Amino acid sequence: MGAPVPAAGQRQVAKKVPVPTNYRNAVKYVRLAVEQRLNVDAQIEQDKHFRCGRTLVGRVLSNLPKIDALYGQLELATKEPRLDVCMARVLIAELMFGSGRLVGNSRPVECVRQYAEQLQSALATVEANAPAAGQIKGTAGRLFVLRMGQRKKGGKRDATAAIAATTAPEAAATERAVSAPSSDDPYTIPLHSRQAAFAILWLLVYSFAMFTLPFGAFYGTRHLLAERFAIEGFHNTCGSVLAAVLTVNVIIMLYAFRGFREVEEEDRERPRFVRLNTSVLNLEGSRRLLQEEQWILVEEQFADYRAFLERVKTLGEAEYLEDFHFADLLVFPHSAKSFWARATHLHGQFVLQNKACLLPTYLLKPTKKSVVLDMCAAPGLKTTHLACLMKNKGRIYAVERCAHRYTTLCQYASEHGVIKTMHRDCLDLTDEQVPGVEFILLDPSCSGSGMLKRQQVPEPMDEPRVYKLAGLQYKLLSHAMNAFPHARRIVYSTCSLYQQENEGVVHGVLRHNGHFRLLDARKEFGKEWLNVGDGDAYPGIGERCLYARTEDDLTIGMFVAVFERCPEGYENEVYRAHEKQKESYERVALRYGITGKEGQQQEQQQQVEDAGAGQEATGKGSKKKAGGKRAAAEPEQQVESASGEADVVQKKRKKKSKQVQEA
C-alpha cells in the first residue's frame, strides 16, 4: 500500500498504528448504506459514541459519485489492493470535501495522504463532468423531497439528504445541482412561499376546528347525556357547555404548542458562540482539545459574511467554525448547547459568550498596558475579554454597584491579575480613585429588548421605563465624558433595540459635550458588518453606530457607539449645530423679551409648523424630515425628565407661548 518495503535482512519493528475510531465507525455505516442500501440515519442518530457520524458519513454519501469517480480515475483498486474501498471513500471525502486533512498515521491514512495532490487535480475533471442541473429532471420528484429535507432540517442536512440520495444513485449524482436549484426546475418552490402556504393552511385547519369541533362537542354531549344517561334540562346544558369549552381550550393549547415548536425550530438556526480564554489557550490548542472531544473544524473559506452566515445555519451536529470576524471566537451548532453545559472541564479554557458582546470590547481597542475603566462591569464577561485582549497587562478597573452581581464579577475576575474590582456606584467615581483612565467601556443597565427571550415573546415597549433608562444612560455617558480628564476613547453599548436607549442617548450626549465626537464604528471595526443605526431619524449619528441583529447576525441584539476625545480647539458637529441653534433662539428671545429656553420653544414650534407646511407641499419626503427632527429632540426631553425639570419647563413653555401669542 505504498508503504516503504524494508530492505532484505532488515527487521521491521514498526508498531501498527490504529485507524482513528471515527473513520472506522464511518466505514461501517458507509458500507451498510452503499452495499446493503440501508438507511443508516436512525442508527447513526442512536450511536452516542459516534457524535460526528452524521457529518462524516453524510459527507461521503453526498459526494459519493465524485468520490467513486476519483477512486476510479486514480486506479486505486489496482494500485492499492489492500486499501478497503469504503475506507478509501471515507478518507477521500475527508480530504477533498471535509476538513482537508487526515488524522493520525495509520496505514490507510498514509496511503490516501500520498495521493492528496493527484486527487486534487483529478477533482477538477470530475467536477467538470458532473451532471448539470438541467439534466436532473427525470428525478426531479425525488430531488424535491431532498430539498425539503435539506432546507428544513438545516444542521441535519448532510446525512439525511445524502442517505436518501444513496438509495437512488442517480439523485445522489446531482448533489451539486440539488444544493443550487436552477430557476428552470418547475418543482422548486421558494422557501418563503412554502412557509407562507403552510402557515395559511394551518390557520385554516385551526379555524375550521374552532368553528366545528366545539359545536360537535356540545351537541354530541347533549345527545349522549339525554339518550344514554337520561339527563335533561339544566344539567344537560351544563355538561354540553363544559364539553364545548374543553374542546375550545384543547384547540387553543394545540395551537400554542405549535407556536412553541416553531420557536424551537428557529432556535435551531442560532449557533452557540464560545470564546477562547486566550489567557490560557490559543487557537491551535483549542483545535486539539476539540478534536479530542470529536468536534470537526469546518475549514472552508467564505467569500463574504453572508456566505459564512449561511454555512453557520447548516452546521452539522459535530461541526464547528472559527468566527468570520473574531479570531478568538468559535461557532457551534445550536445542539452543542447541551455539550457545553456538560463540559465543565473545559469551562476554564472556553467562555460561553454571545458574539455580539465582543463588538464593544473589540471596538474599545485598548492599547497594551493602558488603563481601562469598565463602568458597569458585572457579571464581567466583557471585562475578562478586555483582560485577554490586553494580554493581562496594564490595569482594568471594573466597577459594579449591585452587591450580588459584584460577587460574580469577583469570581470571574479572580483569574486575571490585571482586573481591579470596585464595589461602588460609578457615578461617584473620580479620576483620583481610578487614576489615568484612558479607555472607558460603558455597558449600562438597559431594557434588554435585544435579548433572545424578549425577541421571541415580544412585548410592547414599556415607555416610562425606557424613558427612565435613557435618562440614566445619558447621565452615565456624560459622567464618562467629564469625570476622567485622560479618557480618550469611550465605547457605549446596550443590548437594547430601542432607539431611545441608543441613537437617542448618543445624540443627547453629543449635543452637550462638544469635546467628544462620534466615530464611524463600521470603519473602526474594519471588517464587513451588516447593520448600522437609523440615519434618517438621527442623521450623522445612526449610520455611525453598529447594530447586531438576531435575524441577520444570529446573535443577540446589540447596539454600539464609539466616541473619541476631540483634538484641542475642536468640537463635534452636533454640539456646534446645537450651539448655533441656541444663539438663534436667544435672538428670538431678545426680540420677544423672553428667556433663551423659551425662545427655543418658539423656534421649535415654528420649525414644526414649517415642516408641516412643507409636508403639505412636498408630501412624503418632508414628513420624514419632520419625524427625524421630532425623534432627535427626544433625548433632550429625556435628560430634562431625568433631572426632574420636565414639568416645570412644560408649564413655563405653555405660559410664555400664550404671552407671545397675545403679543
Ligand SMILES: C[S@@+](CC[C@H](N)C(=O)[O-])C[C@H]1O[C@@H](n2cnc3c(N)ncnc32)[C@H](O)[C@@H]1O
Ligand atoms: C448590562 S450589565 C453589564 C454587563 C457586563 N458589561 C458584561 O458584559 O458582563 C449592567 C450592569 O451595570 C450595573 N450598574 C448599573 N448602574 C451602575 C452604576 N451607576 N454603577 C455601577 N454599576 C452599575 C448593573 O448592576 C449591572 O450589573
